[in-house]
Structures are given as C-alpha cells and as structure tokens.
Amino acid sequence: MQILQPRASERMTETFTGEVFSDVVLPASEGVRVQTVTFTPGARTHWHTHERGQLLFVVSGGGHIRVRGQDAQPLRAGDTVWIPPDEEHWHGAGPGTLLVHTAVSLGETRWLEPVADADYV
Secondary structure, eight states: OOOOOOOOOEEEOTTEESOEEEEEEEEEETTEEEEEEEEOTTOEEOSEEETTOEEEEEEEEEEEEEETTSOOEEEETTOEEEEOTTOOEEEEEOTTSOEEEEEEEESOEEEOOOOOGGGOO
C-alpha cells in the first residue's frame, strides 16, 4: 500500500482551450493516470485518443463530450462515461457552467488538433 501525497493544481495549457486545472490523483504508473480536472465555462480538451481507453466520472457541473463524426452528448454530475481505445473525442464544460470530472486514462494519450468553435457544442 502507498499513501499518495496531494499535488498542487496545475493549469493545463498546451492541449486545452480555455482555463483548465488538473489535480493528479495517481501519476502515470503502469500505464494508468488518474486526475481530477476542472474546466471553466467553455473550456475543453483538444481532440485526442487513449491507447487503452478512458473512464470519466463527472463530479459536478455540466458539459459535453463528442466523438468525431457524431453529435456532442451532454455530461452531468453523476454521469460515468467509457471512451473505447483509440476513439477520437473531446470533452469539456458547457458555455455557462463549470465541469469537474475524474479521469482514468489507460495507456498513452495521443493529442490532436484543437476543437474548432464550430465543433464545440
């Protein structure tokens, strides 16, 4: 057993649009990374994939998730979302609300281009 020490919130910039903060729960170890991410209104990830998939637990607020080629789906507190391996997607806050989710990312994350405003909700 290992008790993990809390880390300071980190502002995410290179692969996100808007103000986004990450609190690492479990650093990338054995191909698993766990972090709680806070998105300010309108903030979102870039398009990306996960080598072995990703599990999202929406803690509070609301937002959207979108798979490339499909319509955006709403996210609400209490939702759990499974994103299959290598599925291109983005997720983030709605235009008028915060979104907080805990993400369990499996394997490498491959970051793609920013989400165009036309593709955001």
